[in-house]
Amino acid sequence: MSSKPKLTPVNAIARPDRAEAEKAVRTLLLWAGDDPDREGLKATPERVVRSYEEFFAGYGADPYDVLQRTFEEVEGYDDMVILRGIRFESYCEHHMVPIIGTCHVAYLPKNRVVGISKLARVIEIYSKRLQIQEKMTAQIATAINDVLEPRGVAVVVEGEHQCMTTRGVHKPGVAMVTSQMTGVFRDNPVTRSEFLAMIGKG
Incomplete structure (x- = not known):
């Protein structure tokens, strides 16, 4: 590990x-x-x-600790594990106003899996900090990849930034989309396309 x-x-x-x-x-x-x-x-x-x-409760929690309890008895299951549409609320570190959106997470297990609530908890921890969306996307993917050591991780985050909708250019309804792929999700276009299709982005 x-x-x-x-x-x-x-x-x-x-x-x-x-x-x-x-x-x-x-x-x-x-x-x-x-x-x-x-x-x-x-x-x-x-x-x-x-x-x-x-x-900002996320500053008091460690996402790596959350992911430590894993399971190896999966009867040979080695296909994608996907959580779609996990709602999050975060705060822009530049203006301290909300970022509200959804996160989609997938990984391809190698030797072990983790409880799905733990994946949602990782998203919660990172979102409950002052953030930029690009950084949060990378943090979620890196934590899952580091602890589970799967064949690949995919994270897609969609967020509406109140710093853009309630001030500045005042453009409501605009969603920012960021993604981070590792392993087979980055290297294999077929695997990546399958994931994107399953979250409605293909």
């Missing part, structure tokens, strides 16, 4: 405490031009910090 890469350095960064985080939200409310002490906003700093704990 490949050696496990270190977690991203940000996990070692000293985090401010809750009071400091809430104070930062109050500052932003003032900067926006509102009064953080008015009735409707009094509890907003606390609510925002609680929301951030949920939005």
Whole structure:
């Protein structure tokens, strides 16, 4: 099995405490031009910090650990394992606004398989961080490839970026599509085409 890469350095960064985080939200409310002490906003700093704990929960989890429990008793099954249409919510690291979309994942087992909920959990962990979609796509594929060591991995991510739909060029309904292929999915056009057809992209 490949050696496990270190977690991203940000996990070692000293985090401010809750009071400091809430104070930062109050500052932003003032900067926006509102009064953080008015009735409707009094509890907003606390609510925002609680929301951030949920939005960015991926920083506290290790996707490589999630994938460690695998199974070898598969009765000789060696064809594709595919999860289609896994919904994700992430946040653009440039503007801190949502990226909402779906992810499709496939791998061709060599010696072992992993529970399908673990694949969905890997997507959840990486999406619950500040991200760019290209990086997230590569991270998901790399983690699955490193731990399972399959004959190949395929990941396709489709996301609508609110930094493009609610600000800037204001173009709603535009989906960004990224993909990462390894092993036979990269090297064999027939295998790649079969995967793309099965997720409705062929």
